[in-house]
Amino acid sequence: MSHFTNNAINPQALTLMTKQTAAQGQVAVKAVGLSKRYAEFEAVKDLNFEVLTGQTLALLGHNGAGKSTLIKLILGLVSPSAGQLYVQGQEVQAKRVNASLSLGYLPENVSFYDNMTAHELLSYFAKLKGVAPVRVNLLLEEFGLMAAKDKRLRTFSKGMRQRLGLAQAVLADPKVLLLDEPTVGLDPLASAFLYQKMAQLKAQGCAIIISTHELGLVQDQMDSALILGQGQMLASGNLHSLRAATSLPSLIELHHVTPLQYQQLLSQALFASLLEPSASDRVCLRVPDVLKAKVIQQLQGLKIHEFSVVPPSLQDIFHFYMASLYPHGTPSSAAFGSAKNVKSELVA
Numbered sequence: 011m012s013h014f015t016n017n018a019i020n021p022q023a024l025t026l027m028t029k030q031t032a033a034q035g036q037v038a039v040k041a042v043g044l045s046k047r048y049a050e051f052e053a054v055k056d057l058n059f060e061v062l063t064g065q066t067l068a069l070l071g072h073n074g075a076g077k078s079t080l081i082k083l084i085l086g087l088v089s090p091s092a093g094q095l096y097v098q099g100q101e102v103q104a105k106r107v108n109a110s111l112s113l114g115y116l117p118e119n120v121s122f123y124d125n126m127t128a129h130e131l132l133s134y135f136a137k138l139k140g141v142a143p144v145r146v147n148l149l150l151e152e153f154g155l156m157a158a159k160d161k162r163l164r165t166f167s168k169g170m171r172q173r174l175g176l177a178q179a180v181l182a183d184p185k186v187l188l189l190d191e192p193t194v195g196l197d198p199l200a201s202a203f204l205y206q207k208m209a210q211l212k213a214q215g216c217a218i219i220i221s222t223h224e225l226g227l228v229q230d231q232m233d234s235a236l237i238l239g240q241g242q243m244l245a246s247g248n249l250h251s252l253r254a255a256t257s258l259p260s261l262i263e264l265h266h267v268t269p270l271q272y273q274q275l276l277s278q279a280l281f282a283s284l285l286e287p288s289a290s291d292r293v294c295l296r297v298p299d300v301l302k303a304k305v306i307q308q309l310q311g312l313k314i315h316e317f318s319v320v321p322p323s324l325q326d327i328f329h330f331y332m333a334s335l336y337p338h339g340t341p342s343s344a345a346f347g348s349a350k351n352v353k354s355e356l357v358a
């Protein structure tokens with residue numbers, strides 16, 4: 011159905027369409043052969059990727075995979091050992107003030123001047139970034155912090171700090187927003203709030219790069235993911251292409267299976283090999299893509315019409331790549347604490 015009821019073009023709709031077209035699809039961040047070495051240790055190895063405006067890239071990887079290092083490279087806080095990084099077409103100059111780059115950043119551990127109030131802190135950053143003071147109250151309102159605006163930050167809860175951190179990150183209306191594990195320690199409502207804000211910013215054309223271990227949360231909001239392992243790109247793409255690349259099976263959950271139908275399932279070699287062991291009365295089949303159509307057809311032959319198909323999740327995909335990186339099991343925390351992995355605070 012057309013959005014237009016007649017042939018005349020609605021000027022408001024045209025403006026909106028033009029804005030959306032302009033906001034979507036331009037390259038906001040581009041990495042070319044990007045590497046970062048800390049002395050002998052290469053934390054990021056030869057990364058190549060692009061993030062478009064109005065898109066969200068999820069940065070995934072085990073602890074120490076190089077996610078925060080990549081974010082610091084984009085911010086220009088550390089310098090690449092090799093390769094280039096471009097933000098909005100301009101090469102990031104490490105350790106210089108990249109004032110013309112429109113970046114917002116929420117660090118992994120937000121730390122503020124604890125004696126300041128929320129209002130004072132945002133006003134301070136507004137002055138620093140040349141933002142009109144009127145925006146401070148608007149943001150305090152938008153981020154649900156108006157009632158606490160005059161409280162000292164040392165009295166703020168984790169969730170309040172994250173809200174304030176995000177308000178600070180979006181203060182100057184950035185075109186690229188970098189979020190380093192923004193939902194750690196947040197309750198489900200606070201996480202949902204943060205994701206809702208991200209969706210709004212994305213709709214306004216902001217490119218978002220989010221590093222997270224909360225795969226269930228990010229799965230529905232990301233446009234693509236970059237899976238890092240030991241500094242290297244193990245995989246990248248949208249959920250659909252990641253699913254295709256891993257060929258992981260889907261889960262088909264059967265509902266209202268009678269004992270007779272269950273016996274029939276067991277007696278057929280195809281189903282017997284796909285049945286998932288289950289302690290409860292749930293009947294599930296783990297089905298590779300190539301067999302999906304055949305399985306569904308045969309279920310109908312057994313008069314099982316009620317079933318749901320659950321494709322592999324981002325979590326399944328992540329585990330697949332981690333298993334390929336560590337076939338004998340992911341390293342224990344002791345292994346991650348090895349001399350090689352411990353941050354020795356080398357000068358970047």
Ligand SMILES: Nc1ncnc2c1ncn2[C@@H]1O[C@H](COP(=O)(O)OP(=O)(O)OP(=O)(O)O)[C@@H](O)[C@H]1O
Pocket residue numbers: 048051053071072073074075076077078079080350351352353354355356357358
């Ligand atoms: N300043 C530094 N000096 C030396 N090594 C460092 C430095 N910063 C990071 N590293 C090392 O680089 C590797 C990548 O670290 P990074 O913080 O980027 O990982 P991460 O993926 O963000 O991990 P996490 O999920 O645990 O936050 C780690 O092995 C880390 O010890």
